[in-house]
Amino acid sequence: MTLIKNNSVSGDAWHHHIAEQGLPTNHDIVSLAYWLENKTTLIKSGLILGLLVDGNEDFETIEGELTHFSLIAINFPTFADGRGYSLAKSLREKSNYAHEIRAVGDILPDQALYLTRVGFDALELPTKEHAGLALDKLSEYSVFYQPEIA
Amino acid sequence: MYLYNEFDQTLVNERVEQFRDQTKRFLNGKLTEEQFRPLRLMNGLYIQTHAPMLRVNIPYGLLSSKQLRMFAHIAHKYDKDYGHFTTRQNIQFNWPKLEQVPDILSDLASVQMHAIQSSGNCIRNTTCDPLAGVCADEIVDPRPYCEIIRQWSTLHPEFSYLPRKFKIAVSGSPKDRAATEVHDIGLHVKKDTEGNIGFEVLVGGGLGRTPVIGQTIANFIAEADLLSYLEAILRTYNRFGRRDNKYKARIKILVRETGLDIFKEQVETEWALLRGKKLTLSKQAIERVKDHFNPLSYDNTNDNALEKHLNTSGVFRQWVKQNTTSHKQAGYRIVFLSLKAPNTPPGDVTDLQMNHIADLADTYSFGELRTTHDQNLALTDVKSSDLYALWQQLEKHQLATPNIGTITDMICCPGLDFCSLANASSIDIAQGITDRFKDSAIDTGKISLKMSGCMNGCGHHSIGEIGILGVDKKGEQWYQLTLGGSDSHQSKLGDRLGKAIAKEHVVDAIDDIIHIYKLNRNDGEDFANTLERIGLQPFKDKVYDAH
Ligand code: SF4
Numbered sequence: 001m002t003l004i005k006n007n008s009v010s011g012d013a014w015h016h017h018i019a020e021q022g023l024p025t026n027h028d029i030v031s032l033a034y035w036l037e038n039k040t041t042l043i044k045s046g047l048i049l050g051l052l053v054d055g056n057e058d059f060e061t062i063e064g065e066l067t068h069f070s071l072i073a074i075n076f077p078t079f080a081d082g083r084g085y086s087l088a089k090s091l092r093e094k095s096n097y098a099h100e101i102r103a104v105g106d107i108l109p110d111q112a113l114y115l116t117r118v119g120f121d122a123l124e125l126p127t128k129e130h131a132g133l134a135l136d137k138l139s140e141y142s143v144f145y146q147p148e149i150a
Numbered sequence: 151m152y153l154y155n156e157f158d159q160t161l162v163n164e165r166v167e168q169f170r171d172q173t174k175r176f177l178n179g180k181l182t183e184e185q186f187r188p189l190r191l192m193n194g195l196y197i198q199t200h201a202p203m204l205r206v207n208i209p210y211g212l213l214s215s216k217q218l219r220m221f222a223h224i225a226h227k228y229d230k231d232y233g234h235f236t237t238r239q240n241i242q243f244n245w246p247k248l249e250q251v252p253d254i255l256s257d258l259a260s261v262q263m264h265a266i267q268s269s270g271n272c273i274r275n276t277t278c279d280p281l282a283g284v285c286a287d288e289i290v291d292p293r294p295y296c297e298i299i300r301q302w303s304t305l306h307p308e309f310s311y312l313p314r315k316f317k318i319a320v321s322g323s324p325k326d327r328a329a330t331e332v333h334d335i336g337l338h339v340k341k342d343t344e345g346n347i348g349f350e351v352l353v354g355g356g357l358g359r360t361p362v363i364g365q366t367i368a369n370f371i372a373e374a375d376l377l378s379y380l381e382a383i384l385r386t387y388n389r390f391g392r393r394d395n396k397y398k399a400r401i402k403i404l405v406r407e408t409g410l411d412i413f414k415e416q417v418e419t420e421w422a423l424l425r426g427k428k429l430t431l432s433k434q435a436i437e438r439v440k441d442h443f444n445p446l447s448y449d450n451t452n453d454n455a456l457e458k459h460l461n462t463s464g465v466f467r468q469w470v471k472q473n474t475t476s477h478k479q480a481g482y483r484i485v486f487l488s489l490k491a492p493n494t495p496p497g498d499v500t501d502l503q504m505n506h507i508a509d510l511a512d513t514y515s516f517g518e519l520r521t522t523h524d525q526n527l528a529l530t531d532v533k534s535s536d537l538y539a540l541w542q543q544l545e546k547h548q549l550a551t552p553n554i555g556t557i558t559d560m561i562c563c564p565g566l567d568f569c570s571l572a573n574a575s576s577i578d579i580a581q582g583i584t585d586r587f588k589d590s591a592i593d594t595g596k597i598s599l600k601m602s603g604c605m606n607g608c609g610h611h612s613i614g615e616i617g618i619l620g621v622d623k624k625g626e627q628w629y630q631l632t633l634g635g636s637d638s639h640q641s642k643l644g645d646r647l648g649k650a651i652a653k654e655h656v657v658d659a660i661d662d663i664i665h666i667y668k669l670n671r672n673d674g675e676d677f678a679n680t681l682e683r684i685g686l687q688p689f690k691d692k693v694y695d696a697h
Contacts, residue, residue, distance in 0.1 A: 082308075082311025083389060085309075108185055114307035143161045145161070145302060145304055
């Protein structure tokens with residue numbers, strides 16, 4: 001996995017938490033289901049956590065949990081499922097979420113630019129090669145008809 | 151017409167380079183077919199039965215002679231010397247080679263054209279009334295708004311992976327010549343009592359397997375709010391539209407399953423957050439686009455010369471009556487070029503014809519032309535004194551068949567001959583109908599006949615006064631007939647006549663239908679009205695007793 005953060009390849013301070021391996025530690029990204037099940041304990045623990053949601057997750061459900069997280073990872077089950085784009089944009093523009101929003105799952109280098117245009121500032125690509133290509137793709141356009149993300 | 155500024159041109163050029171790279175990676179095996187598919191579709195490239203098909207946008211149906219010459223050039227250089235005009239203001243090339251498509255796109259970009267989002271699950275080419283700006287009944291010219299929508303929807307980062315394709319059509323006249331009621335969004339430009347411009351917004355119309363007439367979701371959205379309102383609808387659709395079944399993924403199904411009232415609430419919740427922000431259109435922004443659509447500089451002229459010409463030739467008279475219509479400017483006429491000549495598939499034009507038409511547009515119609523929803527072309531600004539000379543030229547190039555609005559002016563999809571989804575052929579049926587009716591079409595009067603080779607309904611069969619749909623029966627080609635559909639004023643879906651008809655009997659069945667109509671019609675009554683008065687039964691009896 002190679003991470004692109006703010007338009008360059010970057011090291012990753014975060015880990016995807018695996019429920020079977022016990023309690024999370026600082027900078028773990030937990031799934032929404034795991035979070036909802038263990039919310040009280042996790043809040044008490046004071047850990048710095050990220051939240052993993054599917055692109056089709058109800059915006060209203062996530063919105064209520066945002067204050068607990070320093071990162072939201074949105075999963076694309078397939079690259080053709082565009083719901084994650086609207087979700088990211090809503091998190092930025094409706095909820096004014098200011099921390100990292102990361103795209104994970106089935107994303108293609110060719111989608112990198114659109115992803116960043118709707119508010120993702122981090123992209124998880126499967127390999128270095130993919131990440132390199134995605135970076136090239138980020139500068140393919142110099143003009144846009146749509147306004148910048150708020 | 152709208153001319154690209156540096157910004158528009160840069161974007162289109164960058165798009166060409168992007169696709170060049172994607173094609174190269176696909177051909178090198180770096181992109182799988184599955185990964186390449188949405189990328190090529192968003193550049194208008196389908197894989198059909200024989201070869202790729204490239205669909206090019208003609209934004210709101212407006213073309214310059216220079217652009218048409220480029221189509222001729224492309225047809226000649228990369229294809230088999232012809233192009234096919236569709237019902238949605240596109241042109242399709244049926245035989246390009248994949249590796250040449252980037253070059254074609256680059257040629258198109260040189261005349262301010264592109265194939266961006268002409269297919270794929272994204273916002274497609276926005277279409278409009280082909281007579282915008284010249285018809286006498288117009289309230290507001292819809293073209294500037296179409297251009298504004300074109301820009302907003304082009305490479306929209308949030309709405310490029312929608313559940314399904316998304317089509318918008320705009321009309322600015324009481325008479326709907328853009329089939330707005332069968333689009334995902336239909337917009338009717340209106341003025342309120344104070345003269346402010348706004349839009350009635352229809353949502354959830356569409357043809358295909360489940361034809362639905364769009365419903366009004368908002369009566370008046372002010373022009374400043376147009377884009378924020380569209381964005382709210384699209385976001386609601388992107389979030390909630392079904393993705394589990396591609397046949398249920400269009401917005402019409404979402405609206406039906408959610409209910410218009412709840413859907414409207416969802417849209418308005420989104421809109422509340424978007425309204426009044428960055429997408430708001432300022433007066434200046436709208437004016438800037440409108441400046442490109444100022445009325446042409448018409449001469450002060452009259453119809454005296456035309457009157458004289460009308461007396462000289464009966465054939466000319468017939469053509470004027472059938473293929474031209476009134477213009478808002480005295481002394482001018484709108485001229486339709488029939489692309490339904492006998493022996494050519496509906497909508498097809500050769501490269502030579504395109505070059506001739508371009509010359510005629512330059513000589514007689516301000517160098518511009520339009521594509522219509524009925525797969526014809528129009529020279530919209532011709533001096534009536536020039537009609538006779540123009541007609542003679544059109545005759546020479548098989549573009550003056552006097553059949554506009556008649557049964558031989560049918561809409562027809564490519565069907566089995568080109569389309570891999572087809573159940574049945576449509577071009578040969580069209581041919582059969584043309585042969586049968588070519589001498590009696592004018593006498594038969596105004597009838598819309600529309601034909602699709604499968605349920606997807608690209609030939610709009612369900613809104614034809616006579617609809618023909620190709621169906622597959624155990625590997626054989628059969629045809630389902632419907633009567634009474636309509637796409638003007640109040641759109642209406644046709645009713646099934648009865649069980650499907652075998653291929654060899656289709657033309658006879660159409661003949662039977664016309665026979666019953668002629669037998670029953672009152673003086674001057676057109677097909678739709680006779681059908682409404684006498685009902686389906688007499689037609690049924692005739693068609694099914696006979697076969
Ligand atoms: S209606 Fe069917 S056969 Fe005709 S073009 Fe569309 S998909 Fe192909």
